[in-house]
Amino acid sequence: MAQTLISGRWQRSEPVPLTRSGYFWAALALQLAFGVRMVWVLLSQPYTAIDDAREHIFWMRRFLEPERFPHDLIADYYASQATPGFLAIYRWLSPLINPLTWNKILPTLLALAAVVGMFTLAEQLFKSRPVAFAASALFTLQMSYTDDVFAGVARSFFYPLFLWFLWALLKAKSRQVFLSVLLQALFYPTAALLSLGVLGLERLPGLSLSMSGSSTANNKSWRVLGLCLVAVGGILLPEVLGSSPFGPAITKAAAMQSPAFGPGGRNEFFVANPIYQYLISKRSGFGLMALYPLVLVLPACLWLFRQRPRLNAVGVRLLTCVALASFGWFLLAYALLFKLYLPNRFVRFSLPLLLCLLGGAALVAFCDWLGARLKLVRGAVVVGLVVPLLLLQVPLTPVQLERGNHPEIYGFLQRQPSDTLLAAFPRDADSLPMFTGLSVLASSIHALAWHPAYGQKMQMRLNDTLDAFYTDSPTLLRNFIDKYGIDFFVVYQHSYQAKRPGILAEPFRSQAYRLQAQHPQPLLKKLAQQQPTLADGDLALVSAATIRGAAPKTKS
Numbered sequence: 001m002a003q004t005l006i007s008g009r010w011q012r013s014e015p016v017p018l019t020r021s022g023y024f025w026a027a028l029a030l031q032l033a034f035g036v037r038m039v040w041v042l043l044s045q046p047y048t049a050i051d052d053a054r055e056h057i058f059w060m061r062r063f064l065e066p067e068r069f070p071h072d073l074i075a076d077y078y079a080s081q082a083t084p085g086f087l088a089i090y091r092w093l094s095p096l097i098n099p100l101t102w103n104k105i106l107p108t109l110l111a112l113a114a115v116v117g118m119f120t121l122a123e124q125l126f127k128s129r130p131v132a133f134a135a136s137a138l139f140t141l142q143m144s145y146t147d148d149v150f151a152g153v154a155r156s157f158f159y160p161l162f163l164w165f166l167w168a169l170l171k172a173k174s175r176q177v178f179l180s181v182l183l184q185a186l187f188y189p190t191a192a193l194l195s196l197g198v199l200g201l202e203r204l205p206g207l208s209l210s211m212s213g214s215s216t217a218n219n220k221s222w223r224v225l226g227l228c229l230v231a232v233g234g235i236l237l238p239e240v241l242g243s244s245p246f247g248p249a250i251t252k253a254a255a256m257q258s259p260a261f262g263p264g265g266r267n268e269f270f271v272a273n274p275i276y277q278y279l280i281s282k283r284s285g286f287g288l289m290a291l292y293p294l295v296l297v298l299p300a301c302l303w304l305f306r307q308r309p310r311l312n313a314v315g316v317r318l319l320t321c322v323a324l325a326s327f328g329w330f331l332l333a334y335a336l337l338f339k340l341y342l343p344n345r346f347v348r349f350s351l352p353l354l355l356c357l358l359g360g361a362a363l364v365a366f367c368d369w370l371g372a373r374l375k376l377v378r379g380a381v382v383v384g385l386v387v388p389l390l391l392l393q394v395p396l397t398p399v400q401l402e403r404g405n406h407p408e409i410y411g412f413l414q415r416q417p418s419d420t421l422l423a424a425f426p427r428d429a430d431s432l433p434m435f436t437g438l439s440v441l442a443s444s445i446h447a448l449a450w451h452p453a454y455g456q457k458m459q460m461r462l463n464d465t466l467d468a469f470y471t472d473s474p475t476l477l478r479n480f481i482d483k484y485g486i487d488f489f490v491v492y493q494h495s496y497q498a499k500r501p502g503i504l505a506e507p508f509r510s511q512a513y514r515l516q517a518q519h520p521q522p523l524l525k526k527l528a529q530q531q532p533t534l535a536d537g538d539l540a541l542v543s544a545a546t547i548r549g550a551a552p553k554t555k556s
Helices: 022-044 058-063 073-081 084-091 099-126 129-145 154-170 174-187 189-201 215-241 252-257 274-280 293-305 313-335 350-374 378-393 407-414 432-436 452-470 474-484 508-518 523-530 544-550
Strands: 003-006 009-012 048-050 401-403 421-424 488-492 534-536 539-543
Touching: 022 048, 022 099, 022 129, 048 099, 058 073, 058 084, 058 099, 058 432, 073 452, 084 099, 084 154, 084 174, 099 129, 099 154, 099 313, 099 350, 129 293, 129 350, 154 174, 154 189, 154 313, 154 350, 174 189, 174 215, 189 215, 189 313, 293 350, 313 350, 407 432, 407 534, 407 539, 421 432, 421 452, 421 474, 452 474, 452 508, 474 523, 474 544, 488 523, 488 544, 523 539, 539 544
Parallel strands: 421 488
Antiparallel strands: 003 009, 048 401, 488 539, 534 539
C-alpha cells in the first residue's frame, strides 16, 4: 500500500501492484546480491562446499555413476535418511545437472522464494510494504548467518514452504494450504507437524483467523485440517512403523550414557548448564546462538514506537498460533525424546521468522519517527537506513564454507577405481567423499549417533583409525589395512600438532590426546614425509603397498 506524508500523518493512496513495488524489488535485490556472490564463489572454485552438504549430498554421485560408494556404510546411511521430496528434486534433475553442481545453485533459488514469502506475508500482516521490506531485509541477514537455507539440504525447504503455508492460511486459500502442508511432509516433516499445530490451534476460540465466524467457513477449516492430517499421516506413518535399515533411533536412557550426547560430543545435547541447554543450544534449546544479534535485539525496541505500524488482529492471532505451536511441539519433543528427533527443530526456524517480522516493524517505526521530525519521504528514510545496515552486516561469502586446498591430490584420487577406500584423520576425512567421489572409512562429521546400529560401527571405525594414525607399529598398521581393505591414507602433517585433537568431538578427543602422549613418533607421519605416493604441501598420500613394504609379515 503506497503512503504519503500529509500534515504530519501518513495517508493511504491506491495500492501499487507487487511487481511495480520498489520495496519488493529492493528486498529481492538484497537477497540476489548475496546469492549471486555465493553461487559465483561455489562454482568458480570446484573444491568448495557448504558444511552440511558434505553430509547429505556427496553420495548423490550414485545418480550418475551407480558404481560409486559401493558397500559404503556412510553413503548407505545418509541415503536412507533422505526425505522423499528432497531425494526426488535431486534425482529427477540429475540427468540435466550434476547433483553436486545443483546443490550450489538451488539454495539461492530457495532463498529468493523465501524472501518473496516473507515479503507477501509481512505485507498482509502489517498492510505496509515498508515493513515488508524491512522484515525481508532482516530475514536475508538471518539466512546469511546460518547454513539452514544455503546448505541445500532437506531443512533448506522449510522457509519457502512454511511461509507459503502461512500466507495461504491468512488468505483462506484452502487448496494452497493443503498443498503446502503436503510438500512439507515430503521435504521436511518437522514443518508439516508445525503446520498441523497451527491449523489445530487456529480452531480454538479466540485464535480463529476467520473474521466472519460463519458455519461455512468453520466447516471448511475443519475439512482442511482433516485432509492435512490424513496426508501427513499417510506419508509419515509408513516411515514410523516401517523397519529402518539402521534400526530404531537411540533412546533417551542410552543417549544420556553416551559421550556423543554429552559436552563436546558430536551430537551434544545434555549439558550441565541449563541456560545453555534450554536457551542457547542449537540442538536441545531455542537456538539463540543461531540468531543474528540484530534479529534478536530489534523486536525488543518495538515498544518504544507503539503508534505505527501495528499488527492487525488476524495477524496477532496467526503469530500467536505459530508461537504456541512451536513451543508445544518443543515440549512434546522433549517428552518423547528422541522420537521426534530434536526439540530445537520446532523453534529453530519459526523463532527467527517471528523475530524478523517484529524487527521489521520496529525498524519502520523508527524510520517513521525519524522521518516525521526531519520531514523526509518515508521511502528514502527506510531504504536509506535499512540497506546500508544490511550491506554492512551480510557476509560476502557463505558461512561455514569448506574449501579444498589440494586440487592435485583430489584429481589423483578421482582417477582411482570407484571402490578405492581412503583412511584419514577423522576431521580431515570430512570433505574427502565430496571432493574425490571415493569412500572414507570414517570421519568426524559423519559420525552421528542417532541410530545405534550405525553409530556403534562408526565409533569402532574411528577408534581403529586413531590407533592406526598414531601407532609406531608396522604390524598394527598392516593389520588395520587388512581388516578394512584400505587403499590410501590421506595424511595431513598439521593433524599431528599438539593441539590439533582439540577439534575432535568426544570421546575421540580424549583418545587422540592419550595416543599422542604414548606414541610421539607415529609411523604414518614418517612415511608421509619420506615415502609419499603424492605430496602437496602438508598433505600427502601414502599407499597401502608402501606400508606393506614397511611392515614385515608376522610368522604364523
